Amino acid sequence: MPDVHARLSASGAHKWLYAPPTLWMEEGLPDFTSPYAEEGTAAHSLVELKLKYATDQITKRTFTRRLNKFKEDSDWYSKSMDEYTDQHVDLVLEALNERPNAVLFSEQRVDYGKWAPGGFGTADTLIVDDGLLDIWDFKYGKGQLVRANYNVQMMLYALGAVAEYSLIYEFDKVRMTISQLRLGNLDTFEISLPELLAWGDDVVKIAADHAINGDGPRDWDNPQTWQFYKAMGFDKSLAEYNLKIRKYKFKEANTLKPEEIEDILDQAPRIRKWLDAVEAYATKQLFDGHEIPGYKLVEGRSNRVITDKEKAAAILEKAGYEDIYRPKDLRTLTQLEKTVGKAEFSELLGDLIDKPTGKPALVTEDDKRPALNSIAQAIKDFEED
Template sequence: MAKHAVLSASSSHRWLKCPPSVELEKGFENKTSIFAEEGTLAHELGELSLRYQLGDITKRSYDSKVKKLITDNELYTNDMPDYVEIYTDTCMEKVAAAKATTPDAIAIVEQKLDFSQWVPDGFGTGDFVIIADGTMEICDLKYGKGVQVSAIDNSQMRLYALGAITEFSFLYDIQNVKMTIIQPRLDSISTDEMTVEDLIKWADEYVKPRAELAIKGEGEFCAGDHCKFCKAKAVCKARAEKNLELAKYEFADPSVLDNSEIADVLARAKEFTSWITDIEDFALQKALSGEEYPGFKVVEGRSNRKWTDEKKVGEILIEQGFLENIIYTKKLTGISNMETAIGKKEVKRLLGDFIEKPPGKPTFAPITDKREPYNPAKADFMG
């Protein structure tokens, strides 16, 4: 089983902002999700492909390893190779570009990285590292599609970069680091860049002291976006206090909200509703194992009637003379499911001309959102 660091790079966004969260999380179970396992499979496929393309393994070995990996693996889907290829193509394009200017550029797959100089027991694995002409680039595959992850100001990538600098600075004179996240299922590739000097300064002045606080369970609780992935998020008092504070709103006269008051409520709504949902989920799980919450009980939710034996029902109706097209519905599967079933490339090749992306429904987003403001004229035209 993979060893997990207490102060892992992937959770650094949280413990750097809220160091005592590490101690608070200790009472909660470590759950591994199906998405994490799916990500591991995609990483393994990516690793084999890169090793083959770099000449580390033969075609025969590559084919047999891939076959072994995907046979009977229920998490494998037909679109996985297409997505993994977006990652490996991006890596290999970077290698080609680096070699064009620096013929002795090197590329390393799955490099173990140790950043324990700044973070106690800090280690991780860099998916792909390229070193050429004073610049080192770390590429990271994110297979998930739930949340878009940007490389900009990304502490996980910076910690990996620190590990890579520690590993390679004896051999190479590296002045700059580039950190790239490839998230193929969200069509997202982002890169951040900084000097090694700035990176080390960040590590010495910001990371090291906060990691020391975190490991001792000290420091100030600080609630924010990073609470989303905290195991204590449902019961944490600091988060509750922040949200209840947000809910106390001093409205000015007169008796209706003005636009800036509405904007204020909108800005608080997302975090507030996700906090409530976290508490509901937590309390329901606890209540199911006997915990009691005054004034509440667990009841059965609404449910819909369903056939117990669809085949038998069909037979009875046909026998009674009802037409098939009345009793059965036949519907084409959606585009994402079709890609999963037959592969992204096949969908594009065979069906690309029959895909359109209608304009989405208008929705509120913060002003910092990357999307263009909604244009009703364009939506009318498309519609």
């Protein structure tokens, strides 16, 4: 059984809600990470710090010390991040100030285990008061517009917040706001408490049970089920779904109808991403020593690089070469080699030229390049040394 405490997450809810078996398929696979995610985490930390100071949860001295440390330590801090987080904080405070008796919680853990066993998440901001539960979700990314309308991640946060605070406050409705200011997106959605609780009972509970047991339907038409699916490269169900497109080769007519072209184009984003995932999975399998019939890994192409551009420029200038610069940088290695001549270029800068090892590339077995970790590759490496 997968670790449901870690897997029935709010951020991954689209997968286990609408394709429950993906919970099992992803078990043990590493999480996706990217520079964009790291930047978003930094921005969230800055928002949390500013909100705590604005609501008197920390002193000015503590705020200044932590802010200076954040600016010094973070690789992502910028004036732009400062401005966008200020704008977001101002919007949240405006909502808070409209309700004199409300209390704000920042980066609050919420537990919705009543509906999804072991499920929990961290809500960016909660504003709680009798009548209305207000949830704010700060999105710093600018790649994909996020909507609040029946946003399942925020609805799970809402269930957790209701479970946490309903003994103290009497909620009638929940208001959820996506704040994605880098895309000019401020989107709000309201839902009544009875509708939210019915969704928890009729949708979340059933999907969570399916996910834990590794069964249930898979809605592959919903991009949220496969957009960040870690098992995409080897899920047989998804492969069979994508390969249904083969039906068009059995058509009697020689040309596709417009509506058939539309159908193919609608499926293209999912199929392209799936093919990339299958290739990445096959590459990993071969790299780990497994076999994929008809395929092998070879060393991919790589470009030569100048390891010390300042030193290279000094050597070329001393040798009498002047036309070695672009407007803001040294000219490319290829351009310099043409200017100086291959022989003299090698003599002058040979010690400063490096050719990194190319990344493993997946090719068919009839490719003439030797397979990585093969005897032919070992001989090639020995000859180069």
